[in-house]
Amino acid sequence: MAFIHQLGLNKLFSLFSPVVRPLLNVRANQRLESAVNVWDLRDAAKKRTHLMCFGYLDSGADDELAMARSRSAYSEYECHYNVLAGNSPETLDLRTTLFGGQVNLPFFMCPTAGHRMFHTLGEKATASVAAEKGILFALSSLSTTSVEDVGKILPANQPKVFQLYLWKDKGLNRELLARARENGYDAVALTADFSWFGNRERDRRNGFSIPPSYSVKQIVEAIKRPAWTWDLISNDMYTYANINQDVPAESLAAFINKQLSPEFTWDDAEWLAGEWGGHLSLKGVVRADDAVRALKSGFSSVWISNHGGRQLETAVPPVDALPEIRAAVGPDVQVILDGGVMRGTDIAKGLALGADGVGIGKAYLYGLAAGGKEGVAKAVDTLEDELQRAMGLLGVRTVDELKARGPELIRRRNTVKWPPA
Numbered sequence: 001m002a003f004i005h006q007l008g009l010n011k012l013f014s015l016f017s018p019v020v021r022p023l024l025n026v027r028a029n030q031r032l033e034s035a036v037n038v039w040d041l042r043d044a045a046k047k048r049t050h051l052m053c054f055g056y057l058d059s060g061a062d063d064e065l066a067m068a069r070s071r072s073a074y075s076e077y078e079c080h081y082n083v084l085a086g087n088s089p090e091t092l093d094l095r096t097t098l099f100g101g102q103v104n105l106p107f108f109m110c111p112t113a114g115h116r117m118f119h120t121l122g123e124k125a126t127a128s129v130a131a132e133k134g135i136l137f138a139l140s141s142l143s144t145t146s147v148e149d150v151g152k153i154l155p156a157n158q159p160k161v162f163q164l165y166l167w168k169d170k171g172l173n174r175e176l177l178a179r180a181r182e183n184g185y186d187a188v189a190l191t192a193d194f195s196w197f198g199n200r201e202r203d204r205r206n207g208f209s210i211p212p213s214y215s216v217k218q219i220v221e222a223i224k225r226p227a228w229t230w231d232l233i234s235n236d237m238y239t240y241a242n243i244n245q246d247v248p249a250e251s252l253a254a255f256i257n258k259q260l261s262p263e264f265t266w267d268d269a270e271w272l273a274g275e276w277g278g279h280l281s282l283k284g285v286v287r288a289d290d291a292v293r294a295l296k297s298g299f300s301s302v303w304i305s306n307h308g309g310r311q312l313e314t315a316v317p318p319v320d321a322l323p324e325i326r327a328a329v330g331p332d333v334q335v336i337l338d339g340g341v342m343r344g345t346d347i348a349k350g351l352a353l354g355a356d357g358v359g360i361g362k363a364y365l366y367g368l369a370a371g372g373k374e375g376v377a378k379a380v381d382t383l384e385d386e387l388q389r390a391m392g393l394l395g396v397r398t399v400d401e402l403k404a405r406g407p408e409l410i411r412r413r414n415t416v417k418w419p420p421a
């Protein structure tokens, strides 16, 4: 099937898209319509997306314990709510400040690679939803839409974050920082937990690759997902849009492998802080000592994350690392949390336990894979609705109130056995 793009047949197929696409998407649209929560969006994503790409989106490292526990950790915290607070949707205010700018919601889209793998509109769909909802969007270095094109979608008055991996080639790092600056990105997040590739066994089993290979297995899977496959063969092939365009698509993965370096140290992080000079966050921190060191090394905020459980198996659930890190850095440093968020109550708990903003990763990608821009909007709207309900029932009206009253409203589950011995 590679010949389709090589011969430019995708351009020919695209002429039929106005007729073929809606027909192939009838069931996907129905599933999207009937989804009532993020788990339903996950099911819908699984049914529309090629197995190899869904597996890449959905999987964690090794036995996927870190991923599962990062999700279930929120259930260990319980809500000690006030009644009769007189809250209605009109009295709630979910706005807050993140990375120096105002946003309409205290949760945001984490940087995630390769949105066009999941849906042909890719980052254009995700960034447009962020722009329309007035929420923070963090762009991955490994995006399939360029930093320039995404920069044009995001409004100037909304904070924008560019995520960076430190590549061995310092020139490439400098070039990416310059492009981020030129395109109005306010902050950079250095991801520090990705110096080795996580062991994602589903990817190996499914033969995941960028661009897709055309083995018999992949073609059979492609036939099973006609809506996704039509998008693939009637559009330009996706590629890592921020990486030097001279690298041929076939060798991009090898290029990226070669550029990742387990040898990086705090010296390299300090080098980056000197180069960027602006708001800088260290992403992937799970310990108080690293958080404190990040601040000493020139970072202005700490981003607690275990990469969605995709890197080190049995890494501590980020929400469990949060209270200690907040205590260590004090009340004035911006602390970001991500990992395992599937519900509005998860977001409320993250804020109450000390986060200033809570990132979502898989939750919005499920929406994207289930149905492009509408799917992303559904994921964000669903979580907003759930967060509103959580705050309304907890008896708080603003994000600041939730943060201030957090420790008395959200407490670790009472694990005393009942009845007592």
Ligand SMILES: Cc1cc2nc3c(=O)[nH]c(=O)nc-3n(C[C@H](O)[C@H](O)[C@H](O)COP(=O)(O)O)c2cc1C
Pocket (backbone or CB within 6 Å): 056, 057, 058, 070, 110, 111, 112, 113, 140, 141, 142, 163, 191, 283, 305, 306, 307, 308, 309, 338, 339, 340, 341, 359, 360, 361, 362, 363, 365
């Ligand atoms: C498909 C996928 C791709 C990701 N790509 C990146 C990336 O390019 N850079 C990065 O810093 N983190 C990346 N992450 C991690 C997210 O930024 C975030 O830390 C994680 O998804 C949060 O956990 P959650 O998915 O459980 O919400 C990726 C996560 C997923 C699921």
